[in-house]
Structures are given as structure tokens and as C-alpha cells.
Amino acid sequence: MGSISKRPPPAVPHGFNADYLRIYYGKLFPHVDFFKWLSYGNDGKHPGCDQSYVGRREFSFTLENDIYLRFQSFDSVAEMENSIKEKCPFKIDIGPPAKRHAYAQSGNNVFVPVERELIFDIDISDYDDVRYCCSGADVCKDCWPLMTIAIKILDASLRGMLFCNDFGFNHILWAYSGRRGVHCWVCDSRARKLNNEQRAAIADYFRVYKGGENTMKKVSLTGPVLHPLLARSYTDVLKCFFEDKLLLSQQLFASEERYRKILDLIPDENIASELHDKWQGNRRSSISKEDVNATRWEQLKTTLQSGKQKAQGLRRCVEEIVFSYTYPRLDMEVSKHMNHLLKAPFCIHPKTGRVCVPIDPNNCDDFDPTTVPTLSQLLGELNADGLHSNSENDWERTSLEKPIRFFRTAFLQPMLKACKEELESAYNAKLQQSKNSLACYAVVLAIPDSQRQPLRIISSPTNTTKPPFLYAARALQPDRRVRTNQDARAAAADRHSEPAMAGSGGATYYKGGIKAYWKRRGYGRLDAVSAQRRPRLPTAELGRGAGQPAAGRPRRGWRVRRRGLGRRLLRALSPRRWLARLRDAYVGAMLRLASSAAVGYAGAAPYGAGADPFALPRPLKEYDEKALVEIYRSILAGGGGGVVPVPAAAARLPASTTVA
Amino acid sequence: MEIVRSHRQIAAAAAGGGGGDGGGRAGGLPTYRLAPQLEVRLEEFELFAIDRLGVLKGIADGLSRGKRPEEMEKLVNELWKARMRRQDPAETLNKDIISHFVLRLVYCRTEELRKWFLSMETTLFRYRFRLESHESQRMLMSEFQLPYKALPHLEFEAVKDKLSQVARSIGQSATVESVFFKVPFEEVPDLVASRRVFLSKGYAYVAMSQVVSLVVTQFRCNISKALVLTNRKWMATIKEEEKDRLTPIVEALSNAYFGPDYSQPKDAVEISLKDIDQLARTSFPLCMRHMLEKLRENHHLKHGGRMQFGLFLKGAGLKLEDALAFWRAEFSQKVGSERFDKEYAYSIRHNYGKEGKRTDYTPYSCQKIISATPGVGDHHGCPYRHFGEENLRAALNKMGVSGHPLEEIMDKVKNRHYQLACTLTFEAAHGVSCDTGINHPNQYFSESQNMLKAKNQAVQSQPTT
Numbered sequence A: 001m002g003s004i005s006k007r008p009p010p011a012v013p014h015g016f017n018a019d020y021l022r023i024y025y026g027k028l029f030p031h032v033d034f035f036k037w038l039s040y041g042n043d044g045k046h047p048g049c050d051q052s053y054v055g056r057r058e059f060s061f062t063l064e065n066d067i068y069l070r071f072q073s074f075d076s077v078a079e080m081e082n083s084i085k086e087k088c089p090f091k092i093d094i095g096p097p098a099k100r101h102a103y104a105q106s107g108n109n110v111f112v113p114v115e116r117e118l119i120f121d122i123d124i125s126d127y128d129d130v131r132y133c134c135s136g137a138d139v140c141k142d143c144w145p146l147m148t149i150a151i152k153i154l155d156a157s158l159r160g161m162l163f164c165n166d167f168g169f170n171h172i173l174w175a176y177s178g179r180r181g182v183h184c185w186v187c188d189s190r191a192r193k194l195n196n197e198q199r200a201a202i203a204d205y206f207r208v209y210k211g212g213e214n215t216m217k218k219v220s221l222t223g224p225v226l227h228p229l230l231a232r233s234y235t236d237v238l239k240c241f242f243e244d245k246l247l248l249s250q251q252l253f254a255s256e257e258r259y260r261k262i263l264d265l266i267p268d269e270n271i272a273s274e275l276h277d278k279w280q281g282n283r284r285s286s287i288s289k290e291d292v293n294a295t296r297w298e299q300l301k302t303t304l305q306s307g308k309q310k311a312q313g314l315r316r317c318v319e320e321i322v323f324s325y326t327y328p329r330l331d332m333e334v335s336k337h338m339n340h341l342l343k344a345p346f347c348i349h350p351k352t353g354r355v356c357v358p359i360d361p362n363n364c365d366d367f368d369p370t371t372v373p374t375l376s377q378l379l380g381e382l383n384a385d386g387l388h389s390n391s392e393n394d395w396e397r398t399s400l401e402k403p404i405r406f407f408r409t410a411f412l413q414p415m416l417k418a419c420k421e422e423l424e425s426a427y428n429a430k431l432q433q434s435k436n437s438l439a440c441y442a443v444v445l446a447i448p449d450s451q452r453q454p455l456r457i458i459s460s461p462t463n464t465t466k467p468p469f470l471y472a473a474r475a476l477q478p479d480r481r482v483r484t485n486q487d488a489r490a491a492a493a494d495r496h497s498e499p500a501m502a503g504s505g506g507a508t509y510y511k512g513g514i515k516a517y518w519k520r521r522g523y524g525r526l527d528a529v530s531a532q533r534r535p536r537l538p539t540a541e542l543g544r545g546a547g548q549p550a551a552g553r554p555r556r557g558w559r560v561r562r563r564g565l566g567r568r569l570l571r572a573l574s575p576r577r578w579l580a581r582l583r584d585a586y587v588g589a590m591l592r593l594a595s596s597a598a599v600g601y602a603g604a605a606p607y608g609a610g611a612d613p614f615a616l617p618r619p620l621k622e623y624d625e626k627a628l629v630e631i632y633r634s635i636l637a638g639g640g641g642g643v644v645p646v647p648a649a650a651a652r653l654p655a656s657t658t659v660a
Numbered sequence B: 001m002e003i004v005r006s007h008r009q010i011a012a013a014a015a016g017g018g019g020g021d022g023g024g025r026a027g028g029l030p031t032y033r034l035a036p037q038l039e040v041r042l043e044e045f046e047l048f049a050i051d052r053l054g055v056l057k058g059i060a061d062g063l064s065r066g067k068r069p070e071e072m073e074k075l076v077n078e079l080w081k082a083r084m085r086r087q088d089p090a091e092t093l094n095k096d097i098i099s100h101f102v103l104r105l106v107y108c109r110t111e112e113l114r115k116w117f118l119s120m121e122t123t124l125f126r127y128r129f130r131l132e133s134h135e136s137q138r139m140l141m142s143e144f145q146l147p148y149k150a151l152p153h154l155e156f157e158a159v160k161d162k163l164s165q166v167a168r169s170i171g172q173s174a175t176v177e178s179v180f181f182k183v184p185f186e187e188v189p190d191l192v193a194s195r196r197v198f199l200s201k202g203y204a205y206v207a208m209s210q211v212v213s214l215v216v217t218q219f220r221c222n223i224s225k226a227l228v229l230t231n232r233k234w235m236a237t238i239k240e241e242e243k244d245r246l247t248p249i250v251e252a253l254s255n256a257y258f259g260p261d262y263s264q265p266k267d268a269v270e271i272s273l274k275d276i277d278q279l280a281r282t283s284f285p286l287c288m289r290h291m292l293e294k295l296r297e298n299h300h301l302k303h304g305g306r307m308q309f310g311l312f313l314k315g316a317g318l319k320l321e322d323a324l325a326f327w328r329a330e331f332s333q334k335v336g337s338e339r340f341d342k343e344y345a346y347s348i349r350h351n352y353g354k355e356g357k358r359t360d361y362t363p364y365s366c367q368k369i370i371s372a373t374p375g376v377g378d379h380h381g382c383p384y385r386h387f388g389e390e391n392l393r394a395a396l397n398k399m400g401v402s403g404h405p406l407e408e409i410m411d412k413v414k415n416r417h418y419q420l421a422c423t424l425t426f427e428a429a430h431g432v433s434c435d436t437g438i439n440h441p442n443q444y445f446s447e448s449q450n451m452l453k454a455k456n457q458a459v460q461s462q463p464t465t
Helices: A018-028 A031-039 A077-087 A124-130 A144-158 A196-206 A228-249 A256-263 A269-281 A292-305 A312-326 A332-336 A361-366 A375-384 A401-438 A488-494 A500-504 A513-521 A564-573 A575-595 A624-637 A648-652 B002-016 B042-064 B069-083 B089-106 B111-131 B134-143 B153-169 B189-193 B208-241 B246-256 B273-283 B286-298 B303-316 B320-335 B337-351 B366-370 B389-398 B403-414 B418-430 B441-464
Strands: A057-063 A067-072 A091-100 A111-113 A118-123 A172-176 A181-186 A454-456 A470-473 A523-525 B180-184 B198-200 B203-207
Touching (some): A018 A375, A031 A077, A118 A196, A144 A172, A144 A361, A228 A312, A228 B153, A256 A269, A269 A292, A292 A312, A564 A575, B042 B246, B089 B111, B089 B246, B180 B208, B189 B203, B286 B303, B303 B320, B303 B441, B320 B337, B366 B418
Antiparallel strands (some): A057 A091, A091 A111, A172 A181, B180 B203, B198 B203
């Protein structure tokens, strides 16, 4: 290996440098979704949220020239976004949320991970002994399927599906690692709470391939039948893959060196040498019609499985060969310990410039690592119809759109929904507990709500686990009334319909205990900021009309909500919606007009000469300002619709030949 | 003596719990929930502890030899009989309980001690549980308050095929046991790890014969918590209070069995860079010799190898500067010295306690090396355990071991006595017997060095006389 892998000198653009990265983080990286994911619902306003949760998670940045910044943490998405934009890390790793060990005896900086996604890491370079098309960090379409079947096997076992669901996890994110492998994040709260031993157990459950460089036979399957996991993997995935694809694509029996490797796995030397002689003899003749690999594999199978081979080891040998060539090889250490860092999705691999996009396990056959968007490609796309953005999210105009949408819809939203539900039930359980302990508190004071003075419960706690709550009467305008959110059933009910308390008016009846009484009277907790809960993720997507709530728009508190058809009909007919649609249609049409070749400049793709704007070494800074002004004018002249002023960051977009 | 006796029943009842009177349960298995309130004479305090430590140490030995469960069961049974059994079952129980709580005190003080004690006690409990009758097994289960009920018949029929498939896959008969428990898979990590249960939707279907795993998980959890609590108490009060009485005993006991950890080279031995190859030929154990060879060949070692070999060199007396120079000389040929400085130098300094949390890492013991799981491209681990037979023979031949000793070594390997095999290799290579056995690569190294030194002195002194 003479190639000393050093970063090329900056004079040679290679599709990855800090300037490009800065634009990527500024315009494309999905900060909000990313942060939402890692806060697992704890960033909401629900009183059950652990606000410190996400701030305890370790992020690690790798800056240019391999400078490591470990133990970064962020309390809010803005903080994270700013830090990422400012530091512009070449790589972001995600660590576990930790807490300082209260009883740490040694050192003063001992952090203990409190939970951790269950993670798996599979690298194609671990398959080097069974692939002949590439080696090391290279991949091609011939060997990538090895990753695909690894995804299939693990996903089927981890995920709760109908027939094969060993572990019953639901929220699993598969991501391309950017160069040579895949990462898997299992994010169910149950998975996050596993301890090291349990993690190791799961990793071991999947492990079939054993042994280092110094053993011939790495897979040994014992017992008269296979465990359901292995049997299922073999019949559903591995066998077909080996026979239909791998045999041919890797030419496993094509040369002596290669088939010798397979014959070495046969414990019976006689059979091995018999086959060896046979194949060596007819090397020439058999190349006629049928593929030599398939025929030789058939011969091997019939020899091993024929009736006279009674010994069980030999019958099992066919399976062992298939397993050692195809079964997923996990990097065990990554999965075993909670404190392992793993590269975040949506990072860019510095060597390849490819984005670590999520992979859809249901369509993983279609995933092709060579067509994953690269940094340079994305910036090209950003430039291509650069400045008339019809959306507030720049990524919607690039090939990052599909991955981000997939991340949202298939992974993030269902997961957050589950997190919310869990938070809610945990919170309610806690409340129930405190309610029980509250029941023995003696209430001394009750002030009628007309006086609107803070109401303090003076209590004589017999058990001191819970501090007494502070309650205050809130102003009682019907719409501003704060929901107290304390009774589980009421909470569940008022998500859909009018909360019970509105109907109760001022009538005082003592049913359901003191808490319910306060609630009916409209008292709210002082320390709870507000009591919103909505399982839906507040995403801002302009193109979708006004039906969805936009981020940051004030919530409406509680109000009469119609359910079902009526509500939908009402929404569909609402004039606001029509107006929004009209606006969208207009904007869309104008944009199409602006980007068509008929109008001025845009058709020529402002900067994009060909697919790769980085193909030619060019100094970047010279025409930026000039070029931008030009484009801006030409679009204005063409009557383009949604032109926005160019933000400062865009001024540093790379230029190329056409703009001279 | 009388006072002590009067408290014995209490001890049995308190710690044994559940099983009624201690005498009623022959070979009763206590769960060590509560520390007994009783007086123990100081010499018993220590003697009982030493006896139990002997058992635990024996178990550790057995584990490191990679014994099979059946062998372990036999071993535990024998150890127990030899060291703990007394004539009166009640007294056995008493000794059992007292010694456990003494050792708990001894082994609560550092993370490493706790870990060792926990895993040994758990293993001991596991095999003792297996020796119990079904009756008392059930009793213990209820004592741990495991909330699991046997699988209802309907559900059982639905998964019967799968259950029998699993049973056959681990070499049991195809007829399925009828009593199964459906538990969250987190409760039985060991069964999951070895694929000995059927998993579905996050539940593991545990057969009655595997119930030991459930109980052991619970047991382990209890002891683990108790150890942390004990530690806190020890640190806060007991250590001071017992400064003159128990503390010396306790501290001596915990040191007694770990032996030197080789983190600091003994007697300030130093080895220098230029000696490494020569020393490797004479005094390195096979695992280290192999890694050095591979390092020279590939100019690279993967992480596991760097740890195992690097820490060994450190233990053997290689200074940090020399270590950096050593690794740089090799790695720079493959990755360039710039990248070495960036990516690898840190972890070497880290090993020497100069970076990060600044722990002075100890060289790996044989037990740790044997239980390693080298993956693709890895060269670390124990050759006797992780090499294929052909490769091992070749490697031993290269060391100059052949003929009868070689066969003997291979025989030990087949019976999974890896450390014995290593000891035999030592003997074959040095032509002397090694009575202590090899437990640590650095022990191999220092014993070899001592022996060579003695030989040299003998040679030097001969001409003068």
C-alpha cells in the first residue's frame, strides 16, 4: 500500500473542503430534524419533559486537520446550529447522553452514559476475504449487496414485523456511513435503556462469523438444526443471494485460488481434494455454456449432500460456506458499549464527499452508494436554480430532499409520536403517584377565584418524597385559561374534544378529589410554563398549503375542535386555504417560467457547467459578487416571482466557467 | 463459642430466607439478601473468607480455561465440597453466608474488584442453582419474586414448532419441555447471546431448564446494587471505625488474589528499543511474538492488537518515548509518520496515562486475552484459543517447539487448557519446568528473563571458578 492517504493540498479541489461544507451546514443540513431526533420529545413544553436531556448528550466534532473536539453539548437547536456553522466540523459524532457520576471516586471528570441508542456498524472492508471486485474502503455495485443483505437480516430481526420479529423494536434508522458501510441506530426507548451486558448479548445473538486472521474456518454451525434466526436468514436471504448473485458477481469458483479457499472450509480432506482435482482437470472444457461458478457450486453441493455423506458436519458444510461468504459481519465493539461514538447521519464523508443519507430498509435493494449525493453535486444543484427559491428550505431543491423526507416521515415522526406517548404516560403515572401522596396533605386555604390571588397549599407532608405544588389561580378569560393537564383521562379526552372543565362552569361539586376541583376552578400550576401537548411535529413546509401548522406560529390554546369529516370539509373549504393554494400556484408558475430557457439567464444553469462544478480548478472568490448581481438582475428582468435577496452566505457559492 | 452458636440459626434464617429453617434444606442456597446479625470470631472472619476466595479463584481459573458448562458444574461442585462443606449443614450454610458477606466487604472497594467478585459469585450461584432440585429451584424463584407465569397452553401451541427448533438447535431432544416462561429478552442476556432461546416481539421463551438464567440475572442485580451500597458505607464509616481491626484484614484479603498487575515494570526493569527483537525471540509468549511478527510484516496492527501488544511492552518496561518511536517506525511505513502522529500517537500516550482520563492502563491478563473476540484482520487474542490448528502448529514450529512437546501442547489446546498449553510452551522453549503456570503474558516474560539471567550468571561464574 504505497498510497499515503493525505488530504490533497488545497490547490486541487476534490469536491470537499471547508468552504463547501460551510454552505452545506448553512443551507442544507437538517439541523431541526436532527435535534428533534436526539431530544426524543424532551424539547417540548410538556411538563414531563426532561429539559436537561439533550444538553447532556455528547457531540464530538472533528475539525479540519483531525482536531478533535469532544464533549460538546447543546441545550437548544439554535445553539447546536450556531456551533456547527461556526466550527464547520468535517465529521460529527454522536455520543450517549451522560451524567456525572455522583460517586465517582477517581478523577474529577467521570461521565457515565445513562442511555444510548443500540447501534450497529457494518463495514464492507471486513468482507475483504470474500470479495474480489474491490478491497479496503472501495465499494462497487458487485459487493455492495453484501451490505444490503446485512440490512435485511438485521432489520428483519430487530424490527417488529409480522413473522420475523425477534426484538420487536420499531424505530430503526439505517444510514450510509459515507464510504464503505452502513450504520444502524435503534432508537426505541427500550433499546436506549439497555445496559452493556444486554447490548453485548444482542450483538452476540447476531454473531456467526468468528475468529481472526489465524483460523481457516470462521463459521461453525453446530446442532442438528439451525436456530430460527439463522434458518430464516438462510432460506429467506442468504441462499438465494449466494447462488443467484454472489457466485457470479465475485466469480467465486473461477480460479484455483478462489475455489481452494472454499474447499478449505470442507472438513473432509478427501472430498476437498477430489473436487479440487476434478476442477483442475476440466478447467478448459467446462467454460462452454454454463457458468463455471454455478456448475462447480452444484457439484460441490451434490457431493456434500449426497446420501453417502452421513456425517452431519459435512451436510452442514454447505450452509457454513454460504454463511461465511454472506452473513453480516458486525463490528462488535461498537454495539457492545454505551459510550461508543458513531458518526451522525447527514454528515459528509471527507474522503468521498458523500452525504450519510438514511437508507430505507424496505427498499434497500435500490440503494446504490455510487449515486448518493455528494457535497459538490448538492452545491451544484443549489446553484442550478439558485436564487429563486420557492421554499424556505433549500434542501427541497436538491437531491437531499428525498433522504430528508424519508428521515422525517419514516423515522422521525413515528418515533416522536411514540416518545410523546411515553412521556405522557410516564408523567401521568408520576402524577398519579404524587396525587396519592397529595391526598394526605391537608388543605388549609381556599380562596375564591374572584380574588385571583396566588393560592398556596400549606401542607403537612407525611411523606416527603414530593414537594407540595404551588398553585395559582390564573386569569379566567375562557381562551387564555391554562390547561392543567393533570388528570390522565381528562388529558386524553381534551386532545380531541372540549375539555371537561369548560362545561363545568362555575358549579362546585366535589367529585374526583381536590385536584379535579382546582382544575374545574381554573387553577394552574405555577411552575408549569404552559401545558401544551400535541403529538404532531410542528414542521414548516410552505408548499403544503396552510393546513398544517407552521413552526413558530402561536398555538391556539384549546378551542372547540370539530372532528372527522366535518372538520376536514371545513378546512378544505376555508377561504384561507384557497388563497394559499392560489398563491402557491402563482408562485409555482412564475418560477417555472423563470427557470425555463425562454426567460433570460436561468436556463443556462448559472454556475453549473456540467454535472460537477469542481471538475476544474478555479479560484473561487473573483467573480462572486459580480456574478450574483448579474443573476439577480437577469431574474428580475425576467419577471421571476419569488426572488429573495441573496443572503451573505450565498455570496460564497463556487463559480465556474460559464460566468466569466 | 456459645454466643456464636446461638446466633447461627438467625444467620441462616435471615440470609437464607424463604426456605424455613436452615437445617431443613440440605445444601440450601442462600440468596444473601440481608446481612446476618451475629458475632463472628475474627479468625473465622478471615478463614471463611479465604476458603470462599479459594472457590472463587478456582472458578475464575476454570472460566479462563474456557471450560464447558458441564465441566464447570463439576468443578464448582468439587471446589465447594472441598473448601466450604462442613459436617453440619447448618454450619455449612452459616459459613457460606458469613464468608459471602466478608468478601462483599473486601471486594466492594473499587470498580475492578466489584466486577470480578460479581462475576465469580454469579457463576458460583449459577452452578449451585443447577445442582438444586426442581423443588428448591421453584422455591428460589418465588423468593426472588419473579413475576413470571408459565406460558398458557394456547400460546404455547402457537409457538411450539419454533421452540422445538431452538431446542434441537442447541442439541436437546426434539420433544419440547412443557413449561416455558415468557420474559422480556433483557432479563436473560446470556441465553440471547448464545441463541439458546426463541425470541419473538421482544420476549424470550425460557424453558424450565433455563430458568437459572432468570434467577441469576436477578441475583446479579441484587448483589451489584448491594456492592455499591456496601462500598459507600465502607468509605463513609466502617473504614475509619474498623481502622485497627477489620480494615487491615480486608485490605490484605483483596490484594491476596490478584497478584501483581504488571502496570509498573517490576524492579525498574527497562527494555530498550533495539532489544525488542532479541527479547521477542527469547522471552515473549507466543501471542506477543506473533503480533510483533505481524507488525513487522504489515507495518500495522488493528486496535485490539495495539492495545494488547502495546500494554504488554509497557509492562515489560518500554518507556513512553521508546514506545512512540517503536510504533512510529513501523506505522510510518504504511500510513506515513504524519498520520501516525495524528491518529495513533494519542492512543499510545493514552495507554501510558498521559491523555484523556489519565488512567495508567494495566497490561491484559491471560484471562482477558483468552476471552477476547478477534475479528477480521485482527491478530490479537490467545493463539492457543484463536488460531486454527494448522496455524498454531506452524507458529509453534517457528518457535522451535516440535515433536513430543508439540503434541502435548496440542492436546491441552483440544481440552481447552489454553494457559496450560502456554505453560508447556514455556517449558519446552526454556527447558525448565514452570510450576506456577502462566497467568499473564508479562509473567511469562519476566520469568523467562529471570531464568535467562540466572543461566547467564551461571555461565559467567563458571569460568572464574
